[in-house]
Amino acid sequence: MFxxxxxxxxxxxxxxxxxxxxxxxxxxxxxxxxVDNYNKFVAGIEWDKMxxxxxxxxxxxxxxxxxxxxxxxxxxxxxxxLFWKFMAPNxxxxxxxxxxxxISKKWGSFDKFKEEFNKAGMGRFGSxxxxxxxxxxxxxxxxxxxQDSPLSEGKTPLLGNDVWEHSYxxxxxxxxxxxxxxxxxxVHWDYVTKNYDSLMH
Ligand code: MN3
Numbered sequence: 126m127f128x129x130x131x132x133x134x135x136x137x138x139x140x141x142x143x144x145x146x147x148x149x150x151x152x153x154x155x156x157x158x159x160v161d162n163y164n165k166f167v168a169g170i171e172w173d174k175m176x177x178x179x180x181x182x183x184x185x186x187x188x189x190x191x192x193x194x195x196x197x198x199x200x201x202x203x204x205x206x207l208f209w210k211f212m213a214p215n216x217x218x219x220x221x222x223x224x225x226x227x228i229s230k231k232w233g234s235f236d237k238f239k240e241e242f243n244k245a246g247m248g249r250f251g252s253x254x255x256x257x258x259x260x261x262x263x264x265x266x267x268x269x270x271x272q273d274s275p276l277s278e279g280k281t282p283l284l285g286n287d288v289w290e291h292s293y294x295x296x297x298x299x300x301x302x303x304x305x306x307x308x309x310x311x312v313h314w315d316y317v318t319k320n321y322d323s324l325m326h
Pocket of ligand 1: 151155205287289291292
C-alpha cells in the first residue's frame with residue numbers, strides 16, 4: 126500500500142516554468158493512476174506490507190506474474206513522489222555544501238553538470254527519466270526508460286527529471302530541450318543537498 130503524498134505547493138506555484146494545467150493533470154491523473162494501479166496489484170500479497178522503495182529495490186524477486194505491472198506502476202508511484210519533492214517555487218539556482226563540491230569535482234563545473242544531465246534527458250528516446258544518482262559514494266548521471274527506477278539497479282536517486290511528454294507537452298509541445306532548460310529554475314536544491322548530506326553522513 127502506497128499513499129500518494131500531498132503536493133507541498135499549489136498547481137500554479139511553478140509557473141511560468143511548469144504550467145498549472147500540466148501540474149494538475151500530472152499529479153491528479155497520471156501520478157494518481159500509478160498509485161491506484163500499484164495498490165491494486167499488491168493488494169492481498171505480502172509485498173503490500175513492504176515499503177515501496179524496498180519493493181522496487183527487489184523488483185527481481187517480485188512474483189513473475191505481477192512483476193511488470195509492479196515495476197511500471199510502482200516505479201511511476203515512487204518516481205513521481207520524488208519528482209514533486211525535487212521541485213519547489215522560488216527555487217532553482219545551484220546547490221551548496223558538499224554536493225556542490227562533489228559536482229564540481231566530478232564534472233568540472235555546475236554548468237557542465239547541467240549540460241550532461243540535459244544530454245541524458247535528450248538522449249532518452251521515448252519516455253523515461255534523467256537522473257543524478259549515487260552509486261555507492263559516487264555521483265553519476267543516468268537515465269531510465271519508462272518508469273524504471275535507479276533503485277532497481279542498486280543506485281540511489283538524488284535528483285530526477287521526468288521526460289515523458291505528459292510532463293511538458295501542453296506548454297513546450299515537442300521542445301523537450303526547452304523544458305529541460307527551464308526545469309532548472311524550479312529545482313529544489315535545499316531538499317536535494319539535505320538528502321545528499323544524510324546519505325553521505
Ligand atoms: Mn510523469
